[in-house]
Every structure is written in structure tokens, then in C-alpha cells.
Amino acid sequence: MRTFKMGGIHPQEYKLSAGIKIQDADLPRQAVIPLGHYLGIPSNAVIAKGDTIKVGQLIGQAGGHVSANVHSSVSGIVNRIEGAFDASGYKVPSVFIDVEGDEWLESIDRTREVKRECTLTPAGIIKKITESGIVGLGGATFPTHVKLTPPPGKKAEVLIVNGVECEPYLTCDHQLMLEKGEEILVGVTILMKAIDVNRAVIGIENNKKDAIALMQRLAKTFEGIQVVPLQVQYPQGGEKQLVDAILGRQVPSGALPIEVGAVVQNVATAFAVYEAVQKNKPLFERVITITGKSMAHHGNYRARIGTPLISVVEQAGGIPEDTGKIVAGGPMMGRALSNLDIAVAKGTSGVLFIPTVESARKQMQNCIRCTKCVVVCPMGLEPYLLMTQSERSMWKEMENERIMDCIECGCCSFTCPSNRPLLDYLRLGKTTVNKIIRNRHARK
Amino acid sequence: MDKLIISPSPHVHSGDTISNKMIGVFIALLPAYVAGLYFFGLGALIISVTAVLSCLLFEYLIQRFILKGPVTITDGSAALTGLLLAFNLPSNLPVWIVIIGSLVAIGIAKMSFGGLGNNPFNPALVGRVFLLISFPAQMTTWPKPVPWNPAYLDAVTAATPLALLKGQITEIPSALNLFLGNMGGSIGEVSALALLIGFIYLLIRKIITWHIPVSILFTVFVFTGILHYTNPETYIGTPVFHLLTGGILLGAIFMATDYVTSPMNPRGMLLYGLGIGVITVLIRVFGSYPEGVSFAILIMNAFTPLINKYIKPKRFGSPE
Amino acid sequence: MSILILSLATLVTVGAIAAIILFIASKKFRVFEDPLIDRVEAALPSVNCGGCGFPSCRAFAIECVHTESLKNLVCTVGGIATMKEVAIIVGKDSGILRLPVAVVRCGGGCEVRPLTNRYDGVNSCAIVHNLYGGETGCTWGCLGYGDCVLSCKFDAIHIHPKTKLPEVDDDKCTSCNACVKACPKSIIELRKRAIKSRKIYVNCVNKDPGDLIAEFCSVACISCKKCLEACAFDAITISGNLAFIDSDKCTLCRQCVRVCPTNAIVEVNFPGRKNQQETIEEVMNPAN
Known part of the structure; x- marks a missing residue:
């Protein structure tokens, strides 16, 4: 069975919420819709305080090429526009909407039947995707339309669809594939048309056998779509790792997958594309997983963007007694939250409750140079060395040691027997070196 | 509920x-x-216990009273150094020499460089080589293997098969005896079978990778093979003989693979193993000592930082 | 005997050849250097702190010798005395009168800015800053992990045990700028040194709108503009919801301190009235 060739780990999976049907999350009393995006330029608000808003209405216009439109996920009245904490621990400009009823724009097709034919041209599809504010739902929330527009001179050969969900605990993509398999495949054909390729490969890790079977069965009715089971290995969901696993081609340092002829999209993104193109529904809701060892009821919820996490969590039975840390996203790459007032964002894949005993870090010890971090690094870096350099502010040396290749997957910190905070220092180095490189380009 | 903990990923x-x-x-x-206890009996027991306990004691004393820092003898590294030191000693060595070896291993080779993780040379080997140079007579007379031998200091001695290379003996034990370990030698090095079982265990548990041991053994095999088959009169040791005698297996599997003193990536490990193999054979065949594994490993330990600096792992997406 | 002579002869020959090579090399590759540079360097403190903006004391000495005027050159460690000495050596005028001093502009101690979460990781402001906004609701203020303390080569900045905020020892501060660079939140600023180390400054860098900060920190600048009206010397500006006092224009009249409703503007080392420490204590225990 295929997997990527370098490094990687296999943490315990704990897919506790697997197989639990997606439920609709309750509408919140007030939605807080972030205008900022994790990567890229924040959107500009196009509504004002006091405006009456319908579900699906545009409220934030993309602020540049690497930015995305933001649509209202609720109907009601704009209370105010101001900074609100997001998962990053900083404030981002957000629209506060007091919810009244649930009135959708007329243009949105709310029927359930699957619409397979798409008559739009490739340019028309990309325009539709841009308008609908679709971003990569795997976590990085990179605007999808940017990924679908390859740089001049580059041509995609194959579309790779990421159904890997390699993070422990998370099951939102898994469940989406089980329930909306056909819609995802229609979304994939639309994406294939948009980038003009006749081959798509959906990679799914082998711990989701039911999803693999279902998708393989459904894919027979579509042309050019192949479903490939992959060996369970973290971080297979990383773009470069997935391309390596499926095509056996390694994306060069600093390049995008298009360099080897691939475009990678997440299954949830494919579903959002389907809804946007076929049902005229902009991206304003997504599936999130609520789970954790100490949780009594796990679940997968379809939540509107801007729903405070606490409201979804309460629907799932509230914060468990034994909670030391709450993480937005998976345990390997997710961000710890200081409270649950933070709203569901486009990139929120789940809320994970970690029991107190597992929350605290263990005492760091001397590096015994066991090479574990080098062995597990999927990018072929030397984390032990980079950490030392970062500690001593040796930024130039770090750049030479390819710190910018680091995908921040956390394999090194996960595996270190001395509990050394390798990734903390690597991340600091990566941010600093990135700044240095940007300044250098700016000066030129 | 207490305040939520925030820390960077991974969680x-x-x-x-x-x-x-x-x-x-x-x-x-x-x-x-x-195997060591079986062939060398009481002496092996006394020496191993002495070495382990004295290493633990010295580490404790140094950390507690000289460094006045945290005491980390429970992590097992000092005990391991002690056991490995004992493995490299003949079983009829007086206790006081063993204790000196432990002091050198822990005090000089390990703690004076900053403790676990900072020592450039393998502590057990530094201890062993120090004893070899200081007490050459005691360190080069090995007892004859006698099952469950009750004798300690007065055990009957025998030459090791490696002495053959220096023309001191003419008859060597059969290949089977060499493989099982029925020959004179240091406590832990004699039984190839037992060491290989340990090697397989280490590989299964993923404690070490195959690169260093295989590289060393392969180099020794090829190098001695070339020497032996081009000129069997002068170079009497066959490749198999070289692999099964002396400390080559113990060194390749347990000493050279010491985390702290070996290179940090597979390519570097292969080069490191090659160096050890070549130097070992050079010392064995052309040098004045019958055995050269310890020296070879220590010499390559010194090259490890250089190897780490210039030999880099294969980067993702790089053309090679 | 012959061995003795032979070895002796060899040694002497080798030595003589080496000496000749060295002699030629030292003549041929001799680089002329102004002897003044060595003298200036000798007058400098040789700590290579970089506070002057040059990588080493020697580089600074070279600049001192080659420059037209010493106006913008200052050795922050040696201070005025050293610069006067340097001026005499190179025969130029030294322009500096008084060196600035580092000021930590955050008053959010433990009691006035309660924690909202608990950080568990490496004790480094840079890493915390890279991760998130900090342990309190204020994402602008001091993180308290002491990167500035580590950066100071002169032992002039320390974390106060009670407030957990860094404090600058004015007498030791050499205005080398190291802490300013080390602080990821850009809280520390070099301000003009007034007589008797008196200082008036806005002890806050939070640029959030006032109504949002108040719930997280009780000594934050809420940009109420009262100080703006109180100042008769146009020394105060407000930009991005934050007041700023220009130390060049400030006359230390203390009117702004009096009107500030959150005690965000502080005065230090003034006689007759409370010093900064007491101000903080008073804020912490409003009862007395």
C-alpha cells in the first residue's frame, strides 16, 4: 500500500467520533464572522452596523488576490464590526450579527437532490468559486481560486483530492465522505474541469475502509476518478507528502505541487465547490468534529461559520469536567484555545478536549542525539540542529539548513524521548527567517 | 475548572x-x-555488578556534590555505561581496577563534558582504553571459558583467538565455538549468537537503525576478505574469523551505535561505520595491538561532529 | 654524535628558512593602519555590545577616526566620559550631552491584568509571541518571560518579583538598544534622560479601542484624550487609540499624570510625591 517515502509517525488514532452522523449545529444567538484569514489579506466589510442580512449574503469583499470573500452564515442585524479573538490568540476584524430567524437568499438552491451536470466553462467555474469565498478546508484556508489558477507556463496533469485526515481524533472529512460521497465526486469533476485535467486521484487512509469502499463504488460512475487507499501514516495530509504518496514525485524545496503537475484539494473543499457551483451556495458552513477522551458524547456537526464554539460544544454535552487544554483542530497541528467564545472559522476542523494529565508538558531533558527527530522528519531536516541554531539566533545558518522547508507537522516534538520543544524553536526560526527573506526581497 | 493550558502544537x-x-x-x-556469565562465571558477575554500581555511585556523587544540580541516575544511562564497560573487561580483573575504569568513564568521559548528551567520546570505551593503556598486563590476559566458572582472580587464563594474528598461537577454536562464544575474551564480547539476538531486538524495537552495525561488519568483511584472498600466507585471518572474534560484534552493535557519539543521519552513519571498519582492520592486521575496535570507535567518535557538519540527510524534493 | 649534529643542523635550517619567510611576508603584506585607531579602541570599554550600531568596538573606533564629526557617534557603554576621551584622541568635537535610557512601557502587572489562560512551554517571549497573544486578554502588553533580561549585558533590567514586569535600573542602563530589539512586543523604548532620572511616559502600548481593553487591564491607556487637553506644550499625540508623550517636548510638568483616569501615565523619580513603585502598589490595593 502506498505512502510517502520519508519520515513520518503513527500516533494512536483515537477516531472516537467515527461513524457518528453529521448533525446540524444549533443557530447561535450572535454570530461572530471573522473577516481575516489565516493566510492572506483580510477582507473588507461591505455592510455596516444596523444592516439587515440574509444567509449567504456577501459581507466581506476579498482584500486582494490571496484573499477570499466572506458571506453571512446567519440572517439578522449587524451589531458591530470589531476585533474578536480567533484561534491564533490575536484579534481579527469580525462582523457581529444578532441572529433573527433563518432567512436564506432566494438564489440558493436548498433542494437535496444531487445535480451532476455542470455547464459552466473553466473560467466560469473559477469565477463562481472566487465569488463564493471558497478556501482550502483542510486547515491552511488558502483561497481555492488561487490554487486553481496555475502560474503562467505551468500546466496541471492531475488533481489530487485529500481524503487522508491523518490527524488523530478528527473525523469530519471521513463522515462527509460517507454522507456526501456523490456530491464530493461531482465537486471533483468540476475541479477537474476548472484546471483542465482528465485524471483525479482521491487518497484515503486505510483506517477509513468504509469510506474507501463507498468512494470506490461511487467513483465507477465518474470518468477519470480513482480512489487510492493509503497506509496510515502522519503527516500524509501534508500537500507534499500526499503528492509523494500518490504520484511518487517529490515537490522541490520552495515549490508548489504544480511544479510536478499536481493540484491538491481537500474533500471538504470539493464538497464546498459542488455546493457553490451546482447549488449556488457560498461557503458559510462546514463540518466540525467535537471529541476528546474525556468527552461523553462525540459528534460531527455541520456548523455555520461564526458560531461560537461554546454553543456547538454545549449541544454536544458541554465541556467535560476533566479538561486541561482545548484544541482547535487536531492534536498534532491544532491550536490551543484560551476559551470557547472563539467562533467557528472556515479552517476549524474540530474541537478537541485534552484531559488535564495529558495537557501539561513533561520536563525537558538533555538531547541524547538519538536521531529520532531526523528519522521521523518528513522533509529530511535535522530538527535537533535547527533547534540549537534557533536558540542561539543563528538565522542565516537555519536558512542554509532549509528551515523554510519545515511543514510544522510536529513529528519531531512528538517523538523526542527527551521531551524537547523542537517544533517551538523551529517555528520561531521559520517565522524569523521568513521575515529576513521578505525584507531581503523588499530591498531588491 | 482551572485556567486552560496553552502550549504550541503538537499536543x-x-x-x-x-x-x-x-x-x-x-x-x-x-x-x-x-552468555558471559555462563562462560566466565563468578568473575563476570563480580565485575559487572561492580562496574554498574560504581558508575551509578560516581554519577550520583558528581551530580549531587560537584555540579549541585539534578540527579539523573534513574534514566539508566550511567548503569548502561557501567554494564558496557564490564562487557569490555576480562573477567579476572581485580575490583579496584574496575572502579578506576568506572571513574574515568563517568567522571572524565561523561560528566566533565556536561553529562548525558554532551560527551564526545563513548564513556565506556574511554574507561576501557584508559585501563588497557594503564594496566596492559591485567587487561590482556583472559580466563579460559569454563561453564559457570567459580574461580575469579585465580581463573586459568587462555589466549584469545585474535592473538593468532600476531603469531602468538597457532590453533584456533572451531567456527561453531567462535559463534557460540566458547573462547577467551572479554565478558560480553565472546558470544556472537547472543549479540546478534540483541541486535535483532534493537532493530525490532527501533532503538537503533541497521546502518552503523551493518556498515562496520560489511567493511571489515570486505577489507579482510581482500587481504586474505590476495595473500593468505601473510594475512591468515579469514573474513568470518575476523567477524566472529574479538570485540567487533559487541563494538558494532552496542558501542558504535551509542546515540551521543555517533552521527545523526543514515548517510553519516554509513561513513562512520566504514571508518570504524577500516581502522579496526588496520589495527588488527598491521598494528601492535591484537584488537582495535575500541580505538577505531573512539577515533571515529572524534570525527562525528565533522560528519554531522558535512554529511546531510537526503532532503525532501532534492534531486538525488 | 653525527645524529646530534644532523638534527641540530636541520632544526636551525628549518628555523632560519621560516624566519626569512615570515620576515618577507610581514614586510610585503604589511597593512597600514592609523595608530589612532588602536588608541581609540583602548579608550573604549571592549565589550563589543553593538549598542553604537557597529559590530565591534574596533569597527566603532575606525569610524571615529575616519568620520568628519563625532556628532552621531556614541559609545553607549562608556557614555559621555568615554566620548570626551575619544574626542580628545581624534581631535574632534563630541556632540552628545546625555544618553537616553530604556523605558518599559507596560504597567500590566499580575494584579491589574489578570491571566486568562496558562502558558506551558519554553520560557521565551519570542516563542510565546510567535504562538499567540499572551496569557492575558491584552495582546499588546508585556509577556513577562524576560527576553529583555537575557539580552541585557549590563545587568540593568530585571523582572520585578511582584509585578512580573521588567524594570530598568537607570544607573546601569547604557542605552545599548539590546532590550529594545529583544522585545517582540516592542514595549521598550529609549527615552531622553532628564535630570535626576525623572520620567513621565505613557505606561501602555495597547492600541485596541478603550472599551475593549478596560475589561482586561485596569491601567491601560483608553485613549480618553484627557491628557491631550491637559498638556500645554503639545507634547502628547494620540494615534491608533494610544497616547504618546514626546520626551523632547515634555517639560515634566505632570499635568497629564494628574488627569489620567487609569494611571496609564506615570511619573518616576519625582520628589514629594509617590514614585512609580508606590503607584503600582496603590493600583494593586486601591483600599490604601
Whole structure:
């Protein structure tokens, strides 16, 4: 069975919420819709305080090429526009909407039947995707339309669809594939048309056998779509790792997958594309997983963007007694939250409750140079060395040691027997070196 | 509910610890230890216990009273150094020499460089080589293997098969005896079978990778093979003889693979193993000592930082 | 005997050849250097702190010798005395009168800015800053992990045990700028040194709108503009919801301190009235 060739780990999976049907999350009393995006330029608000808003209405216009439109996920009245904490621990400009009823724009097709034919041209599809504010739902929330527009001179050969969900605990993509398999495949054909390729490969890790079977069965009715089971290995969901696993081609340092002829999209993104193109529904809701060892009821919820996490969590039975840390996203790459007032964002894949005993870090010890971090690094870096350099502010040396290749997957910190905070220092180095490189380009 | 904890990702850990790894090595050493006890009896027991206890004691004393820092003898690394030191000693060595060896290993080779993780040379080997140079007579007379030997200091001695190379003896034990370990030698090095069982265990537990041991053994095999088959009169040792005698297996599997003093990536490990193999054969065949594994490993230990600096792992997406 | 002579002869020959090579090399590759540079360097403190903006004391000495005027050159460690000495050596005028001093502009101690979460990780402001906004609701203020303390080569900045905020020892501060660079939140600023180390400054860098900060920190600048009206010397500006006092224009009249409703503007080392420490204590225990 295929997997990527370098490094990687296999943490315990704990897919506790697997197989639990997606439920609709309750509408919140007030939605807080972030205008900022994790990567890229924040959107500009196009509504004002006091405006009456319908579900699906545009409220934030993309602020540049690497930015995305933001649509209202609720109907009601704009209370105010101001900074609100997001998962990053900083404030981002957000629209506060007091919810009244649930009135959708007329243009949105709310029927359930699957619409397979798409008559739009490739340019028309990309325009539709841009308008609908679709971003990569795997976590990085990179605007999808940017990924679908390859740089001049580059041509995609194959579309790779990421159904890997390699993070422990998370099951939102898994469940989406089980329930909306056909819609995802229609979304994939639309994406294939948009980038003009006749081959798509959906990679799914082998711990989701039911999803693999279902998708393989459904894919027979579509042309050019192949479903490939992959060996369970973290971080297979990383773009470069997935391309390596499926095509056996390694994306060069600093390049995008298009360099080897691939475009990678997440299954949830494919579903959002389907809804946007076929049902005229902009991206304003997504599936999130609520789970954790100490949780009594796990679940997968379809939540509107801007729903405070606490409201979804309460629907799932509230914060468990034994909670030391709450993480937005998976345990390997997710961000710890200081409270649950933070709203569901486009990139929120789940809320994970970690029991107190597992929350605290263990005492760091001397590096015994066991090479574990080098062995597990999927990018072929030397984390032990980079950490030392970062500690001593040796930024130039770090750049030479390819710190910018680091995908921040956390394999090194996960595996270190001395509990050394390798990734903390690597991340600091990566941010600093990135700044240095940007300044250098700016000066030129 | 208390205040929520915030820390950078990842939020889970493999649960692996230093002591876990050390325990793994102990288990891997167990077959060789049993073989050592079987062939050398009481002496092996006395020396191993002395070495382990004195290493623990010295580490404790240094950390507690000289460094006045945390005491970390429970991580098992000092005990492991002690056991490995004992493995490299003949079983009729007086206790006081063993204690001196432990002091050198822990005090000079390990703690004076900053303790676990900072020592440039393998502590057990530094201890052993120090004793070899200081007490050459005691360190080069090995008792004859006698099952469950009750004699300690007065055990009957025998030459090691390696002495053959220096023309001191003419008759060597059969290949089977060499493989099982029925020959004179240091406590832990005699039984190839037991050491290989330990090697397989280490590989299964993923405590070490195959690169260093295989590289060393392959180099020794090829190098001695070339020498032997081009000129069997002068170079009487066959490749198999070289692999099964002396400390080559113990050194390749347990000493050269010491985390702290070996290179940090597979390519570097292969080069490191090659260096050890070549130097070992050079010393064995052309040098004045019958055995050269310890020196070869220490010499390559010195090259490890250089190897780490210039030999880089294969980067993702790089053309090679 | 012959061995003795032979070895002796060899040694002497080798030595003589080496000496000749060295002699030629030292003549041929001799680089002329102004002897003044060595003298200036000798007058400098040789700590290579970089506070002057040059990588080493020697580089600074070279600049001192080659420059037209010493106006913008200052050795922050040696201070005025050293610069006067340097001026005499190179025969130029030294322009500096008084060196600035580092000021930590955050008053959010433990009691006035309660924690909202608990950080568990490496004790480094840079890493915390890279991760998130900090342990309190204020994402602008001091993180308290002491990167500035580590950066100071002169032992002039320390974390106060009670407030957990860094404090600058004015007498030791050499205005080398190291802490300013080390602080990821850009809280520390070099301000003009007034007589008797008196200082008036806005002890806050939070640029959030006032109504949002108040719930997280009780000594934050809420940009109420009262100080703006109180100042008769146009020394105060407000930009991005934050007041700023220009130390060049400030006359230390203390009117702004009096009107500030949150005690965000502080005065230090003034006689007759409370010093900064007491101000903080008073804020912490409003009862007395």
C-alpha cells in the first residue's frame, strides 16, 4: 500500500467520533464572522452596523488576490464590526450579527437532490468559486481560486483530492465522505474541469475502509476518478507528502505541487465547490468534529461559520469536567484555545478536549542525539540542529539548513524521548527567517 | 475548572523516554550477559555488578556534590555505561581496577563534558582504553571459558583467538565455538549468537537503525576478505574469523551505535561505520595491538561532529 | 654524535628558512593602519555590545577616526566620559550631552491584568509571541518571560518579583538598544534622560479601542484624550487609540499624570510625591 517515502509517525488514532452522523449545529444567538484569514489579506466589510442580512449574503469583499470573500452564515442585524479573538490568540476584524430567524437568499438552491451536470466553462467555474469565498478546508484556508489558477507556463496533469485526515481524533472529512460521497465526486469533476485535467486521484487512509469502499463504488460512475487507499501514516495530509504518496514525485524545496503537475484539494473543499457551483451556495458552513477522551458524547456537526464554539460544544454535552487544554483542530497541528467564545472559522476542523494529565508538558531533558527527530522528519531536516541554531539566533545558518522547508507537522516534538520543544524553536526560526527573506526581497 | 493550558502544537507525545530507550538496550544486552556469565562465571558477575554500581555511585556523587544540580541516575544511562564497560573487561580483573575504569568513564568521559548528551567520546570505551593503556598486563590476559566458572582472580587464563594474528598461537577454536562464544575474551564480547539476538531486538524495537552495525561488519568483511584472498600466507585471518572474534560484534552493535557519539543521519552513519571498519582492520592486521575496535570507535567518535557538519540527510524534493 | 649534529643542523635550517619567510611576508603584506585607531579602541570599554550600531568596538573606533564629526557617534557603554576621551584622541568635537535610557512601557502587572489562560512551554517571549497573544486578554502588553533580561549585558533590567514586569535600573542602563530589539512586543523604548532620572511616559502600548481593553487591564491607556487637553506644550499625540508623550517636548510638568483616569501615565523619580513603585502598589490595593 502506498505512502510517502520519508519520515513520518503513527500516533494512536483515537477516531472516537467515527461513524457518528453529521448533525446540524444549533443557530447561535450572535454570530461572530471573522473577516481575516489565516493566510492572506483580510477582507473588507461591505455592510455596516444596523444592516439587515440574509444567509449567504456577501459581507466581506476579498482584500486582494490571496484573499477570499466572506458571506453571512446567519440572517439578522449587524451589531458591530470589531476585533474578536480567533484561534491564533490575536484579534481579527469580525462582523457581529444578532441572529433573527433563518432567512436564506432566494438564489440558493436548498433542494437535496444531487445535480451532476455542470455547464459552466473553466473560467466560469473559477469565477463562481472566487465569488463564493471558497478556501482550502483542510486547515491552511488558502483561497481555492488561487490554487486553481496555475502560474503562467505551468500546466496541471492531475488533481489530487485529500481524503487522508491523518490527524488523530478528527473525523469530519471521513463522515462527509460517507454522507456526501456523490456530491464530493461531482465537486471533483468540476475541479477537474476548472484546471483542465482528465485524471483525479482521491487518497484515503486505510483506517477509513468504509469510506474507501463507498468512494470506490461511487467513483465507477465518474470518468477519470480513482480512489487510492493509503497506509496510515502522519503527516500524509501534508500537500507534499500526499503528492509523494500518490504520484511518487517529490515537490522541490520552495515549490508548489504544480511544479510536478499536481493540484491538491481537500474533500471538504470539493464538497464546498459542488455546493457553490451546482447549488449556488457560498461557503458559510462546514463540518466540525467535537471529541476528546474525556468527552461523553462525540459528534460531527455541520456548523455555520461564526458560531461560537461554546454553543456547538454545549449541544454536544458541554465541556467535560476533566479538561486541561482545548484544541482547535487536531492534536498534532491544532491550536490551543484560551476559551470557547472563539467562533467557528472556515479552517476549524474540530474541537478537541485534552484531559488535564495529558495537557501539561513533561520536563525537558538533555538531547541524547538519538536521531529520532531526523528519522521521523518528513522533509529530511535535522530538527535537533535547527533547534540549537534557533536558540542561539543563528538565522542565516537555519536558512542554509532549509528551515523554510519545515511543514510544522510536529513529528519531531512528538517523538523526542527527551521531551524537547523542537517544533517551538523551529517555528520561531521559520517565522524569523521568513521575515529576513521578505525584507531581503523588499530591498531588491 | 482551572485556567486552560496553552502550549504550541503538537499536543500529544509518543510517550517515549530516555529511560525507555536505555531499558531497551539493557534487554538487548541480556543474552550476551547470560552468555558471559555462563562462560566466565563468578568473575563476570563480580565485575559487572561492580562496574554498574560504581558508575551509578560516581554519577550520583558528581551530580549531587560537584555540579549541585539534578540527579539523573534513574534514566539508566550511567548503569548502561557501567554494564558496557564490564562487557569490555576480562573477567579476572581485580575490583579496584574496575572502579578506576568506572571513574574515568563517568567522571572524565561523561560528566566533565556536561553529562548525558554532551560527551564526545563513548564513556565506556574511554574507561576501557584508559585501563588497557594503564594496566596492559591485567587487561590482556583472559580466563579460559569454563561453564559457570567459580574461580575469579585465580581463573586459568587462555589466549584469545585474535592473538593468532600476531603469531602468538597457532590453533584456533572451531567456527561453531567462535559463534557460540566458547573462547577467551572479554565478558560480553565472546558470544556472537547472543549479540546478534540483541541486535535483532534493537532493530525490532527501533532503538537503533541497521546502518552503523551493518556498515562496520560489511567493511571489515570486505577489507579482510581482500587481504586474505590476495595473500593468505601473510594475512591468515579469514573474513568470518575476523567477524566472529574479538570485540567487533559487541563494538558494532552496542558501542558504535551509542546515540551521543555517533552521527545523526543514515548517510553519516554509513561513513562512520566504514571508518570504524577500516581502522579496526588496520589495527588488527598491521598494528601492535591484537584488537582495535575500541580505538577505531573512539577515533571515529572524534570525527562525528565533522560528519554531522558535512554529511546531510537526503532532503525532501532534492534531486538525488 | 653525527645524529646530534644532523638534527641540530636541520632544526636551525628549518628555523632560519621560516624566519626569512615570515620576515618577507610581514614586510610585503604589511597593512597600514592609523595608530589612532588602536588608541581609540583602548579608550573604549571592549565589550563589543553593538549598542553604537557597529559590530565591534574596533569597527566603532575606525569610524571615529575616519568620520568628519563625532556628532552621531556614541559609545553607549562608556557614555559621555568615554566620548570626551575619544574626542580628545581624534581631535574632534563630541556632540552628545546625555544618553537616553530604556523605558518599559507596560504597567500590566499580575494584579491589574489578570491571566486568562496558562502558558506551558519554553520560557521565551519570542516563542510565546510567535504562538499567540499572551496569557492575558491584552495582546499588546508585556509577556513577562524576560527576553529583555537575557539580552541585557549590563545587568540593568530585571523582572520585578511582584509585578512580573521588567524594570530598568537607570544607573546601569547604557542605552545599548539590546532590550529594545529583544522585545517582540516592542514595549521598550529609549527615552531622553532628564535630570535626576525623572520620567513621565505613557505606561501602555495597547492600541485596541478603550472599551475593549478596560475589561482586561485596569491601567491601560483608553485613549480618553484627557491628557491631550491637559498638556500645554503639545507634547502628547494620540494615534491608533494610544497616547504618546514626546520626551523632547515634555517639560515634566505632570499635568497629564494628574488627569489620567487609569494611571496609564506615570511619573518616576519625582520628589514629594509617590514614585512609580508606590503607584503600582496603590493600583494593586486601591483600599490604601
